[in-house]
Amino acid sequence: MPVVSAKGMLVDAAVHAYAVGAFNVTNIIQMEAVIETAVERRAPVIIQTSMTPTKFLRPEVLVAAFRALAAPAPVPACLHLDHCTDAAYARHCADLGYTNIMFDGSKLDFEENVRVTREVVEHCHRLGDITVEGELGTVSGVEDQVRVAENEAELCDPARSREYVERTGVDLFAPAIGTAHGVYLTENPKIDFERFARIQEIVNGNGIVAPLIVHGGTGLKPEVVRRLVALGGAKFNVSTDLKLASIDATYEYITAHRTEYNPGKIDSAAKQAVIARVSYWMDLLGCAGKAP
Numbered sequence: 001m002p003v004v005s006a007k008g009m010l011v012d013a014a015v016h017a018y019a020v021g022a023f024n025v026t027n028i029i030q031m032e033a034v035i036e037t038a039v040e041r042r043a044p045v046i047i048q049t050s051m052t053p054t055k056f057l058r059p060e061v062l063v064a065a066f067r068a069l070a071a072p073a074p075v076p077a078c079l080h081l082d083h084c085t086d087a088a089y090a091r092h093c094a095d096l097g098y099t100n101i102m103f104d105g106s107k108l109d110f111e112e113n114v115r116v117t118r119e120v121v122e123h124c125h126r127l128g129d130i131t132v133e134g135e136l137g138t139v140s141g142v143e144d145q146v147r148v149a150e151n152e153a154e155l156c157d158p159a160r161s162r163e164y165v166e167r168t169g170v171d172l173f174a175p176a177i178g179t180a181h182g183v184y185l186t187e188n189p190k191i192d193f194e195r196f197a198r199i200q201e202i203v204n205g206n207g208i209v210a211p212l213i214v215h216g217g218t219g220l221k222p223e224v225v226r227r228l229v230a231l232g233g234a235k236f237n238v239s240t241d242l243k244l245a246s247i248d249a250t251y252e253y254i255t256a257h258r259t260e261y262n263p264g265k266i267d268s269a270a271k272q273a274v275i276a277r278v279s280y281w282m283d284l285l286g287c288a289g290k291a292p
């Protein structure tokens with residue numbers, strides 16, 4: 001299936017009340033695990049890389065690997081740059097073949113966020129079918145180099161969400177509603193469902209303009225995830241969960257086979273652990289079986 005941009009995929013999800021999993025990867029083995037699971041579960045899928053692994057592996061390498069894996073796969077797949085705070089780097093990754101870019105201007109004041117996001121949107125749309133995700137408010141926790149203390153997190157102002165979407169032209173919209181990056185510090189994080197519902201009504205009430213994105217999927221209880229999907233969450237970002245699975249499986253394998261020294265078997269154990277988590281999320285989000 002051709003590599004696609006995220007907008008069409010997520011409009012379908014929003015209309016049919018399911019969400020697409022957007023899985024952060026830090027290496028090619030995890031990328032393979034996510035795409036193989038998507039094929040197995042017949043799910044549309046988004047692969048994401050945040051800035052540090054993107055710079056470490058290099059975007060041209062990630063794009064080449066993604067195309068080699070996704071082009072022959074019989075499911076729609078996107079390659080998304082996650083939480084890019086550098087507009088020039090966002091444009092660079094779009095030029096190299098990322099199909100979707102998140103420009104994170106959440107640390108900027110509203111006018112500056114609008115101005116810079118708009119520039120990234122114009123660049124990506126000029127290149128063709130490359131879609132852009134913007135964020136309003138700040139998601140707490142640590143995402144790559146973007147750190148926000150939980151008490152500092154500023155939730156998205158519904159009144160400004162339509163203005164932000166209209167003035168920036170973003171294709172996808174991530175409003176901060178109390179979800180957090182990393183591991184939740186409390187068993188019952190305060191998720192502002194009412195705010196999320198209001199934003200969905202304001203932005204997408206008269207037809208889907210910019211599907212809503214939920215950051216910080218890891219650790220949310222299944223009922224919380226289902227409720228956010230029912231309220232219009234069309235893309236769920238899952239990062240820490242895969243990191244924990246991969247690192248725990250690696251540690252367990254090495255501990256149990258201390259004298260083996262077989263990197264392929266360690267990689268395989270990590271890959272299986274990632275596959276299990278991705279499969280869990282695809283069931284929970286309702287995207288399994290939704291590939292056309």
Ligand SMILES: [Zn+2]
Nearest residue numbers: 143215216237
């Ligand atoms: Zn995020």
